Amino acid sequence: MIPVFRLAAKSLASRRVTVLLTVFAISVSVSLLLGVERLRTEARASFSNTVSGTDLIVGARSGSVPLLLYSVFRIGNATNNISWRSYQDIAANPDVAWTIPVSLGDSHRGFRVLGTNTDYFRHFRYARTRTLEFAAGKPFDDVFDAVLGAQVASALGYNVGHSIVIDHGVGSVGFASHKDKPFRVSGILKRTGTPVDQTVHVSLAGIEAIHIDWRSGRPIPGLSIDAERVRRMNLQPEAITAFFVGLKSRFDTFEMQRRVNTYADEPMLAILPGVALHELWSLMGTAESALSIITIFIVMAGLIGMVTMLMSSLNERRREMAILRSVGARPHHVFSLFVLEAAFVSVLGAVLGVILLYAGMITVLPVIESRYGLFIPINPLSINEWMYLGAVVAAGILAGIAPAIAAVRMSLADGMVVRS
Amino acid sequence: MGLAVELNDIVYRWRRDRPVVLDIPEFSVPVGEKLFIAGPSGSGKTTLLNLLGGVDLPERGEMTILGERLDLLSANRRDKFRADRIGFIFQQFNLVPYLSVVDNVLLPCRFSAPRLARASDAANEARRLLGAMDLPVDDLTRRPVADLSVGQQQRVAAARALIGRPDLIITDEPTSSLDEEARRAFLDLLFAEVQSAGQTLIFVSHDSRLADAFDRTMALADVNRASVLETV
Numbered sequence: 001m002i003p004v005f006r007l008a009a010k011s012l013a014s015r016r017v018t019v020l021l022t023v024f025a026i027s028v029s030v031s032l033l034l035g036v037e038r039l040r041t042e043a044r045a046s047f048s049n050t051v052s053g054t055d056l057i058v059g060a061r062s063g064s065v066p067l068l069l070y071s072v073f074r075i076g077n078a079t080n081n082i083s084w085r086s087y088q089d090i091a092a093n094p095d096v097a098w099t100i101p102v103s104l105g106d107s108h109r110g111f112r113v114l115g116t117n118t119d120y121f122r123h124f125r126y127a128r129t130r131t132l133e134f135a136a137g138k139p140f141d142d143v144f145d146a147v148l149g150a151q152v153a154s155a156l157g158y159n160v161g162h163s164i165v166i167d168h169g170v171g172s173v174g175f176a177s178h179k180d181k182p183f184r185v186s187g188i189l190k191r192t193g194t195p196v197d198q199t200v201h202v203s204l205a206g207i208e209a210i211h212i213d214w215r216s217g218r219p220i221p222g223l224s225i226d227a228e229r230v231r232r233m234n235l236q237p238e239a240i241t242a243f244f245v246g247l248k249s250r251f252d253t254f255e256m257q258r259r260v261n262t263y264a265d266e267p268m269l270a271i272l273p274g275v276a277l278h279e280l281w282s283l284m285g286t287a288e289s290a291l292s293i294i295t296i297f298i299v300m301a302g303l304i305g306m307v308t309m310l311m312s313s314l315n316e317r318r319r320e321m322a323i324l325r326s327v328g329a330r331p332h333h334v335f336s337l338f339v340l341e342a343a344f345v346s347v348l349g350a351v352l353g354v355i356l357l358y359a360g361m362i363t364v365l366p367v368i369e370s371r372y373g374l375f376i377p378i379n380p381l382s383i384n385e386w387m388y389l390g391a392v393v394a395a396g397i398l399a400g401i402a403p404a405i406a407a408v409r410m411s412l413a414d415g416m417v418v419r420s
Numbered sequence: 421m422g423l424a425v426e427l428n429d430i431v432y433r434w435r436r437d438r439p440v441v442l443d444i445p446e447f448s449v450p451v452g453e454k455l456f457i458a459g460p461s462g463s464g465k466t467t468l469l470n471l472l473g474g475v476d477l478p479e480r481g482e483m484t485i486l487g488e489r490l491d492l493l494s495a496n497r498r499d500k501f502r503a504d505r506i507g508f509i510f511q512q513f514n515l516v517p518y519l520s521v522v523d524n525v526l527l528p529c530r531f532s533a534p535r536l537a538r539a540s541d542a543a544n545e546a547r548r549l550l551g552a553m554d555l556p557v558d559d560l561t562r563r564p565v566a567d568l569s570v571g572q573q574q575r576v577a578a579a580r581a582l583i584g585r586p587d588l589i590i591t592d593e594p595t596s597s598l599d600e601e602a603r604r605a606f607l608d609l610l611f612a613e614v615q616s617a618g619q620t621l622i623f624v625s626h627d628s629r630l631a632d633a634f635d636r637t638m639a640l641a642d643v644n645r646a647s648v649l650e651t652v
Contacts, residue, residue, distance in 0.1 A: 003530035003531055006523075006530075007516075007519075010518045010519055010523075011518050013518065014517065014518030015518075319513050320516055320517070323510075323514060323515070323516055323527075324516070324527075325475065325499075326473065326502075326508040326510070327503065327508070327527045327528045327531055327580065328499065328500070328502055328503020328504070328528055328531035328532050329499075329503075329531055330496060330499040330500070330503075330531075331495075331499075333531070415466075415470040415473075415475040415476060416469065416470060416473055416475055416508060416510070417466045417469065417470070417510065417592065
């Protein structure tokens with residue numbers, strides 16, 4: 001093996017142009033394989049990290065996935081609201097430790113506005129156990145205070161003290177805005193890597209206040225109540241969109257879910273966030289595995305390119321094999337020469353592929369983060385990724401066996417003299 | 421003096437359904453002899469070389485090379501035998517193109533521990549042999565072999581055959597691509613080395629003008645009774 005090691009390296013070096021092209025083809029496929037894999041696992045992780053520690057999410061009766069989408073991911077709209085009375089009733093249940101009411105429907109320059117109360121900053125958990133922290137300022141206190149997610153603040157360049165106007169509805173171009181009642185930024189949250197980053201948080205009273213002189217999505221003609229007067233009015237909401245529930249004991253989850261789902265006064269739906277997340281993720285499962293299969297085929301194409309290179313060099317290397325046989329190389333030396341060349345090319349391809357992966361992440365991830373708010377950390381290779389690399393190299397070595405056998409056969413037939 | 425090569429009743433053909441290429445009732449070479457075998461293309465020369473080198477086996481017959489019954493050894497043992505005890509020089513394109521001159525000379529030492537051991541300081545021995553072959557050693561070592569003239573390449577090949585002092589040197593038309601002057605010079609250098617190391621030399625060529633320098637001359641047609649021409 002050792003004499004052939006040097007030979008394989010030098011032989012490849014002498015054909016560096018074709019070898020480098022082959023290595024490059026493999027490295028591109030390897031970086032694609034690892035990149036897709038990483039995106040998959042990171043997306044899945046950040047996905048399941050969006051909400052933690054919440055035992056139930058309760059909303060108007062619809063499906064569990066829509067409820068999860070609008071309450072957690074701020075995607076789509078609620079079909080219906082639930083009444084404040086029902087919310088109060090369930091929140092008062094002795095098994096309930098805490099609740100977070102949420103009220104959705106408005107937006108600010110494309111970012112969703114979420115009405116809630118300060119329990120949100122106390123009880124909301126993401127990434128298993130993490131709580132929301134402030135990068136600047138403090139929770140809302142006044143009716144017209146707003147707390148921004150990190151992404152909102154950085155994308156729009158807002159600081160604490162900035163004045164913002166909330167648009168009615170959720171289109172990126174607001175048809176109507178609540179410009180008579182501007183809000184003041186009271187705090188900015190630290191980055192969480194969850195939809196919280198893209199959310200503008202205000203108090204439930206704030207939501208109530210901006211709609212007090214509206215009916216059916218329009219300002220009531222002739223009725224205009226200014227911000228100062230509104231403060232003195234009763235701003236208790238009549239309805240909210242959904243609420244998050246934390247229980248004193250997790251064992252009561254199903255009992256509580258049943259109680260909500262059979263609540264007599266109002267049709268409501270309680271979901272377990274973990275179960276709903278899993279359900280939502282499995283909707284994407286097919287696309288996800290299709291992507292994986294495609295990248296595996298791309299790696300195979302890269303390796304086939306290598307086999308082609310080795311096979312097509314066979315004929316011009318007949319004399320080289322004959323010389324090696326004459327100086328004492330045995331068939332197993334010829335065999336290992338070709339397998340080693342395949343191994344070198346695969347290892348180089350894998351190494352270059354990893355370099356490409358990291359170079360790609362360094363250039364692309366900041367763009368993804370600023371555009372989609374999806375924060376993917378640049379971590380070292382995981383055990384899984386090492387296994388993928390090992391599999392690529394092993395497949396490369398296996399692929400090298402075919403040209404190696406061809407070379408051995410050829411050199412056994414030729415002996416020490418090539419008949420041309 | 422013992423025999424370096426002893427063939428008895430050798431018959432060889434490519435396949436059972438093909439005509440006989442070699443039919444040698446008796447052929448021997450004493451140790452230390454410089455033998456010239458005259459053989460035109462197609463006289464069974466290449467086949468004979470493959471047999472002597474243990475790359476091929478005869479269909480029947482006894483083949484004793486340097487005291488070993490080669491026809492009784494396994495393919496693996498024959499390969500090892502060739503690596504340890506025989507040096508070859510072929511017609512041309514004898515060198516591995518991607519190795520340096522010195523690496524080409526050192527090749528046999530990489531495949532044969534005994535030859536490496538006998539060369540003691542192999543890199544130095546390679547340089548000594550290249551010098552003995554009248555090659556400007558310091559000038560050549562780093563250059564790719566393709567830069568060398570054909571005559572220089574053949575002398576590098578000779579140095580490679582000689583390194584680690586194998587007992588038997590077999591050459592196949594090593595001078596056919598050289599001009600008259602280079603041919604003489606090549607032969608002189610080769611003889612000097614073979615003589616001092618006490619090696620046996622079998623020199624196969626169709627060019628009978630060289631024959632007078634050898635201890636003995638024979639025509640392959642005289643020992644080979646097969647009449648069929650080897651297809652080249």
